[in-house]
Amino acid sequence: MKKRRMYFRMITASLMRRRSRMLAALLSIAIGATVLSGLVTIYYDVPKQLGAQFRNYGANMILTANDEKMSAAEVRKGTDCIDKEDLVGVAPYRYENVRINEFPVVAAATDLSGAQSTSPYWSVDGEWPSAGGELMVGANVAEKFRLKTGGDITVNFTPEDIETGDEPVADNSLNFKITGILDTGGSEEDYVYMSLEDLEALTGRAGNISIAELSVSADSEQLAAYAEKINKTVPAVSARLVKRVTASETTVLTKLQALVLLVTIVVLALTMICVATTMTAVVAERRKEIGLRKAIGASDKSIILEFVGESMLLGFLGGVLGTILGFVFAQEVSVNVFNSSISFRPLLIPITVIASIAVTAVSSLLPIRSATEVDPALVLKGE
Amino acid sequence: MFFRMIRGTLFRQWKKMLMIAFTIALGASLATAMLSVMLDVGDKVNQELKTYGANIKVVPKESSVLSELYEVQDGEASGAYLKEDELGKIKTIFWAFNIVDFAPFVNVNAELDDGTQAVVVGSWFNHHMELPTGEQLDAGIVSMRNWWDLTSGAWLDEQNQTNSNSAMIGQAIAEKQGLSVGDTFHVKGSAGDENFVVVGIFDAGGEEDDEIFVPLNAAQALSDLDGCIDSIEVSALTTPDNELAEKAAKDPSSLTVSQYETWYCTAYVSSICYQIQEVITDSVASPVRQVADSEGAILEKTQLLMVLITILSLIGAALGISNLVTASVMERSREIGLMKAIGAQNSSVSGLVLTEIFITAIVGGVAGFFAGFGFAQIIGRTVFGSSINMRPMVIPLVAVLVVLVTLLGSIPAVRMLLILRPTEVLHGR
Numbered sequence: 162m163k164k165r166r167m168y169f170r171m172i173t174a175s176l177m178r179r180r181s182r183m184l185a186a187l188l189s190i191a192i193g194a195t196v197l198s199g200l201v202t203i204y205y206d207v208p209k210q211l212g213a214q215f216r217n218y219g220a221n222m223i224l225t226a227n228d229e230k231m232s233a234a235e236v237r238k239g240t241d242c243i244d245k246e247d248l249v250g251v252a253p254y255r256y257e258n259v260r261i262n263e264f265p266v267v268a269a270a271t272d273l274s275g276a277q278s279t280s281p282y283w284s285v286d287g288e289w290p291s292a293g294g295e296l297m298v299g300a301n302v303a304e305k306f307r308l309k310t311g312g313d314i315t316v317n318f319t320p321e322d323i324e325t326g327d328e329p330v331a332d333n334s335l336n337f338k339i340t341g342i343l344d345t346g347g348s349e350e351d352y353v354y355m356s357l358e359d360l361e362a363l364t365g366r367a368g369n370i371s372i373a374e375l376s377v378s379a380d381s382e383q384l385a386a387y388a389e390k391i392n393k394t395v396p397a398v399s400a401r402l403v404k405r406v407t408a409s410e411t412t413v414l415t416k417l418q419a420l421v422l423l424v425t426i427v428v429l430a431l432t433m434i435c436v437a438t439t440m441t442a443v444v445a446e447r448r449k450e451i452g453l454r455k456a457i458g459a460s461d462k463s464i465i466l467e468f469v470g471e472s473m474l475l476g477f478l479g480g481v482l483g484t485i486l487g488f489v490f491a492q493e494v495s496v497n498v499f500n501s502s503i504s505f506r507p508l509l510i511p512i513t514v515i516a517s518i519a520v521t522a523v524s525s526l527l528p529i530r531s532a533t534e535v536d537p538a539l540v541l542k543g544e
Numbered sequence: 545m546f547f548r549m550i551r552g553t554l555f556r557q558w559k560k561m562l563m564i565a566f567t568i569a570l571g572a573s574l575a576t577a578m579l580s581v582m583l584d585v586g587d588k589v590n591q592e593l594k595t596y597g598a599n600i601k602v603v604p605k606e607s608s609v610l611s612e613l614y615e616v617q618d619g620e621a622s623g624a625y626l627k628e629d630e631l632g633k634i635k636t637i638f639w640a641f642n643i644v645d646f647a648p649f650v651n652v653n654a655e656l657d658d659g660t661q662a663v664v665v666g667s668w669f670n671h672h673m674e675l676p677t678g679e680q681l682d683a684g685i686v687s688m689r690n691w692w693d694l695t696s697g698a699w700l701d702e703q704n705q706t707n708s709n710s711a712m713i714g715q716a717i718a719e720k721q722g723l724s725v726g727d728t729f730h731v732k733g734s735a736g737d738e739n740f741v742v743v744g745i746f747d748a749g750g751e752e753d754d755e756i757f758v759p760l761n762a763a764q765a766l767s768d769l770d771g772c773i774d775s776i777e778v779s780a781l782t783t784p785d786n787e788l789a790e791k792a793a794k795d796p797s798s799l800t801v802s803q804y805e806t807w808y809c810t811a812y813v814s815s816i817c818y819q820i821q822e823v824i825t826d827s828v829a830s831p832v833r834q835v836a837d838s839e840g841a842i843l844e845k846t847q848l849l850m851v852l853i854t855i856l857s858l859i860g861a862a863l864g865i866s867n868l869v870t871a872s873v874m875e876r877s878r879e880i881g882l883m884k885a886i887g888a889q890n891s892s893v894s895g896l897v898l899t900e901i902f903i904t905a906i907v908g909g910v911a912g913f914f915a916g917f918g919f920a921q922i923i924g925r926t927v928f929g930s931s932i933n934m935r936p937m938v939i940p941l942v943a944v945l946v947v948l949v950t951l952l953g954s955i956p957a958v959r960m961l962l963i964l965r966p967t968e969v970l971h972g973r
Contacts, residue, residue, distance in 0.1 A: 185867050192860045199856060207849070214845055217838035218596065282837040346601065346833040404749025408691040409596045416592050417846060420927045421853075424581065427919055428857045431574045435864030438567045442868055490856060498848045 172471045182443060187479050189439045190517055193432040194483020195490060198513040200425040202491035202503060207421050208414055210499040212378050215414065216249045220279045220374035221406040222388060227399050233357075236373045239391045239398045247383075249376040250278025255357060256371050257364055260317040260332075261306055268316070269352045270360030273297075279376040283349070286310060287341030293359055296337035299350035303342045312339045316353070318363045335363045375400075381411045436517075437524030440472060444528040448535060455537040468529045469522050476521030480514035487513065546896065553900050560872055561904050567868045568908030568946060569915060571861030575942050576916025578854040581923055583935045585850045588928045589843055590781045594644055597688055598777035599835040600817055602626065605826045625650075625772035626827055628760070633823040634778065635675050642781040642811050647671075647684050648773040652766045654733045654756075662717060664731060664756045666763020669702040669712075685757070688779055689748070697725035697744035702759055709762065711740035714753035718745045731756070733766025778820065778829070782813040784840030789814050793831075858945065865946075866953025873897055873957030877964060885966035894958050901954055902947075909946040913939070 176183050224231070224239050236253045252275040259268040273290055277283075287310035290297050296316070298308055308314060317334045337359075343349060361367055377384060384402055391400040454464055488505060495503040554561055604624035626648075634646055650666040668684030675681060686699050700710050713723060723729055727742050740758060747753065764770050785793075792799055792807045793814035799807060807815050813836045817829040876897075883893055917934065924932035 185870060189863055189867050192863050196856060196860050200853065203849070203853070211842070211845065214842050215838070217841050219834055280834075282833045284833055284837070344833065346830045346836070402749060404693065404747065405597060405691045407749075408693075409593075413589070413592045413842075416927055417589070420581075420585070420923070421849075423923050423927060424578070424850075424853060427577060427923065428574065428853070428860070431570050432857075432860045432864065434570055435567060435860065435867075438563060438570075439864065439867050442563070442872065494849065494852045497852065498845050 168467065168470065171467055172474055175471055176474065182446070183475065186439050186443050187475055187482070190436055190476055190479025190521055191482040191486060193436040193520065194480045194513050194517040195486040196428055196432045196483075197516060198484045198487030198509050199490040199494075200421070200428060200487075201509060201512075202488065202506060203494060204418070204421050204425055205506065206491070206495060206503050208380070208418055209378075210495065210501065211414060211417060212380075212410075213249075213499070213501070215406075215410045216376050216378055217281050218406050218410070219282060220252070220376050221403050221410070222375040222377055222384060222400060223403060224373040224375065224391070224398050224400050226369065226371070227397055231370045231373075231398055233370055235395055235397050236370050239373070239395045239400065240375065242390045242394055243375070243377055243387050247377050247379050247387075249378050250275050251373060251375050252276040252279040253357070253370040253373040255360060255368050256352075257318065257360060257368065259353070259363065260319070261302070261314060261353070263317075264306075266302055267352045268360060268363075269354050270357045271354065273354070273356055276354070276374075279374045280345075280349075282345070284344045285341040286344065287339075290340045290354070290356065293356060293362075294335070294337055295340045295355070296359075297341045297343055297354040298339055299352050299354075300342055300344045301350040302353055308339055308342070310339055310342055313337070314339055316363060320365060333363055333365055335359065380414075381407050433520050436520055440521055440524040441528045444468060444472075444525050444532060448532050451529075451532045452535060452537040452539075455533070455535075461533040464533055465526070465529050469526060472521045472525035473518050476518035477514060479521070480517035483517060484510050484513045546892075546899075549896060550900055550903065554903065561900070564868055564872050564901070565904045565908035565911070568865050568905050568950065569912035571865045571949065572909045572912025572942055572946050573914075573916030573919060574857050574861045574912075575945050576913050576938060577919035577923065578850075578857050579938045579941055580917065580920035580932050580934060582847070582850040582854045583937065584920075584924070584932045586843055586847050587781070587933070588924070588930070589846050590839070591644070591930075592928070593839045593842060594687075594779050594781075596835045596839070597691070597832075598646075598779050599782065599813060599832050599839065600778040600780055600820065600829055601832055602776040602778060602820055602824060602827050602829040603774070605828050624826070625769065625774065626776065626824060628764075628771045628773050630824050631773075631776065632673060632675065634776070634820060635673070635677070635679070635681065637816070637819040637823055638808065639780070639811050639816050639819060640677075642816065644779045644781060645683050645687050646776055646778040647688050648760060648776050650760060650763050650769060650772060650774045652733050652763050652769070654731045654766055656721065656732075657730050658721075660720075662731070662756055663754070664733070664758055664763050664766060665752075666758055666760040666766075668760055669700045669757075671760075672703055688777060689746075689752075691748070692752075693747040693749075695745050695747050697742065700743050700757070700759070709738065709740055710743040710758070711762075712744040712746060712757045713742055714755050715745050715747045716753035717756065718742070731766065735768035736765050738762060738766060776824070776827075778816075780813070780816050781811065782816060782836065782839065783811045784844055785812055785814070785837075788812075792818075862945070862949040862952075865949045869901055869950060869953035870956050873901070873954065873961065877960070880961055881964055881966040881968075884964065890962050894961060897958065897961065898954060901950055905946055905950040909943065912946075913942055916942075 224236060233253060236251070240248060240251050252271045255270045257268050257270070258265055260266065277289055285297065296314065302308065314337050315334050316337055317332045319332055337355065343354065377387060379387065384407055388400040388402055391398060451464055491503050495501060604626050628648065631646075631648055634643055637643070647668045652664045652666065654662055654664045656662050670682045670686045671684045673681045673683060684702065695715050697712075700712050718724065721729065723742050725742050725745060728739050729742070730739050731737060740756070740762070760773070764772065788803060788807055789810075789812040792812070796804065796807070796818060808818070813831040817831060820829040821827055880893055880897070920932045924930060
């Protein structure tokens, strides 16, 4: 018991007395540990965070009707198969032919906030419609009819399937306020967009959903699993993956993750070597002390034990410090780059601490070994 | 005498000096590798993002004014076409080097033997071009549709002459028509008919699954459209948009002369579009927002990520180096004390120590630079399958870093050296 107390006293005393040297060594160990915990956290978080960025490409899954009919409820049942956290957005679309100034135009009705999240790349000059009676028009339509944001417009719809006899069919018409002009570089520019409720009011009936776009944050395997699950649970709906988006996302994401992994390994290897050289220098400095101890009768084993214990204590402190700094670093990166906070991985604490203890212990072991082989008389004499 | 002493230290204490050089080399190699990767990662990721396909679409002016709506309504082409012989000009614009790939398309409505209507698309698969600049390029949908899954068969090889009557068909239409690889089918267009051999069946996960893809000339012959194309898809490396680019995209004439020059000479998607319109008669080139915008966002994030990781590793390298430099000087207090005791000036002792360290640092730094370059290449090869371009900018950056870090690392050492009292050191206290 006494012996152990003495041992700890010797270790801590040597750390305290040689404060500035040890602080420098501690700093380098802490930096090493920071790199380890920070980069590993980033490595694990990159796919998730970048995956969210890839959702900029828009929907990666579409739901279509199996037999021409798909109700909003069935779409909802389908989307319920996907974990809430993974589902970035759902936009069910219903298309109808309407008329503006007696010219036919395709009206797309959707859940507008859902469409905003499934198609983040849509560039809207003005605002997205938020209330009823508001309309967003595609750039081509706007050009054709010379429509401006803020203007008013009447949209007509001719009901087809209502029995009216010989009477001419009366048009349904509704007034809209144009809130924005849509520019996508695709065929969306030929449509006008409104909310599902408005289209229902305009057509006078609840229609079927033609297609639903889903933006799901998941890797390709998970996506395929979701698609299968939806196909199984909701027979009326057929879920398909947008291959162009999913296939490319997988390629790019794999490469990026490999890049971060490789960079982590290189940085880690180099910092570990830096820590090792620092420890070697720290030990080599103290050859004289070792010689003195040996001269007054200390065994090699006790010297090695003490020095290794000392460096392990150093490794432990550096590891703890590094874990904290590493998390702070990863958090900074995540906030700056991805605007979202990072999830803390408790498992990283023991891993980082143990790794830094192991590296410091091993890197001090080698120079101590060679130091203990020295003849004390020679060292003390100053040769 | 000064140099003899330095040489003496370097040779007699070579072990210690080697260790310092080694640490500096490690730090320098880390800095070199990270900086090279960081500076090149933008281009590399940009290349990877090309898998999303074209980010610019070129259509005839009339069709864009009449809008695609017209086509949607009756399924007929709008009657306006681009000229096939102008395609090569795309590779002559100011940003020609940034044009990675492009492919022309002509859509023909044709009838199959059983009376079903089908869309036949003529395009380039791996069209070989000899450019006026002497460059050679294989362009076409083999690389621009690389998300296609070939369910059976292979890509159509255009350079093989026997393939002029080959076709690739989508899996949906293949299923409906009961076609498989090697089968021959007959297609009747408005101006001609032809037999095609199926060489590949693909799963595109979209509308293209219902289409038939044939070489450009074969599709043109079907409806007498020699030299005409409907659209061009261009895949270009672009710089993420900023305010200037947004302003220019709306109306290039609203810019001042210097703004215009900056815009024109930057690879914004809008300036590349503008330049394409200049060389292709009566065309409208517009960015495919889905691809162009997302690319910008992802590129920016990746670069920022790499910058931050680089900063972290640079700090790590700097601390490692300065630590060791300090340690190595402190170790020599006895020697320095002796020098001071026999009358050496503070300035000459510091000069001696600093020179020694700098010589070591230069050796270590140069070695580390090349090692780091090697590391960067390993990263480039393993991750992207292509080598990392060396930016000249990295050399001064690493040099400044090494010098600065060594200098900072020697500050505590020199300070100690100045307050060192020879008697105490020599006495052994």
